[in-house]
Amino acid sequence: MEIYLDTANVEEIRKAAQWGVVSGVTTNPSLVAREKRDYREILEEICALVDGPISAEVLSLDAEGMVKEARELAKIHPNIVIKIPMLPAGTEAVKRLAEEGIRSNVTLVFSAPQALLAARAGAAFVSPFIGRLDDIGQDGTAVLADIVQIFRNYQVETKIIAASIRHPWHVLEAARLGADIATVPFAVLEKMYQHPLTDRGIERFLNDWKNAFEYQKV
Numbered sequence: 001m002e003i004y005l006d007t008a009n010v011e012e013i014r015k016a017a018q019w020g021v022v023s024g025v026t027t028n029p030s031l032v033a034r035e036k037r038d039y040r041e042i043l044e045e046i047c048a049l050v051d052g053p054i055s056a057e058v059l060s061l062d063a064e065g066m067v068k069e070a071r072e073l074a075k076i077h078p079n080i081v082i083k084i085p086m087l088p089a090g091t092e093a094v095k096r097l098a099e100e101g102i103r104s105n106v107t108l109v110f111s112a113p114q115a116l117l118a119a120r121a122g123a124a125f126v127s128p129f130i131g132r133l134d135d136i137g138q139d140g141t142a143v144l145a146d147i148v149q150i151f152r153n154y155q156v157e158t159k160i161i162a163a164s165i166r167h168p169w170h171v172l173e174a175a176r177l178g179a180d181i182a183t184v185p186f187a188v189l190e191k192m193y194q195h196p197l198t199d200r201g202i203e204r205f206l207n208d209w210k211n212a213f214e215y216q217k218v
Helices: 010-019 029-035 039-049 063-074 088-099 112-121 130-135 140-153 168-177 186-193 196-217
Strands: 002-006 024-026 054-057 080-085 104-109 125-128 159-162 181-184
Touching: 002 010, 002 186, 010 039, 010 186, 024 181, 029 039, 039 054, 054 104, 063 080, 063 088, 080 088, 088 104, 088 112, 104 112, 112 125, 112 140, 125 140, 130 140, 130 168, 140 159, 140 168, 159 168, 168 181, 168 186, 181 186
Parallel strands: 002 024, 002 181, 024 054, 054 080, 080 104, 104 125, 125 159, 159 181
Antiparallel strands: none
């Protein structure tokens, strides 16, 4: 399973890219708004840091507006993927963009039927928001499992991005279920590295090394 970073913060992306574990980035209007910078400039910097799919979201809610925005975003870099909301107008835009060779990532997906419609329209990626489903008392991973099973049943080529990740357990479940990608906030990526036994092991190795050399100096 691939790991994408879900952020528009260039410094977070730069650090994660140096770690060598991130193969794509997803952004959205809320994440970009936090940066208080020009959207195009941010996307250009991200594309220079990560050689993989970079999702950039449209703001229009009508098909014509989505397609117009998508064409402009796609000009930024070949790795740009257009995030399109799960709407009838959205799937219309996805179909038109696919015919033009522009990849799309259908976002705000909360059910398997929605994911299937997005795939049928020609989406390159579909993003079920498992964390937001958990937030309202539903089982986000169960929805993800349904999508994975349906796509396997019919050899659907659309890739599944487990999104709205809240913690490392979501990443683990996404991997177990067979999602193609998990897109994670930087804080969750950091937590994936952490384990108390790793910290204790490092501390012990360093102490053993230090004690060994101090003994030799006596």
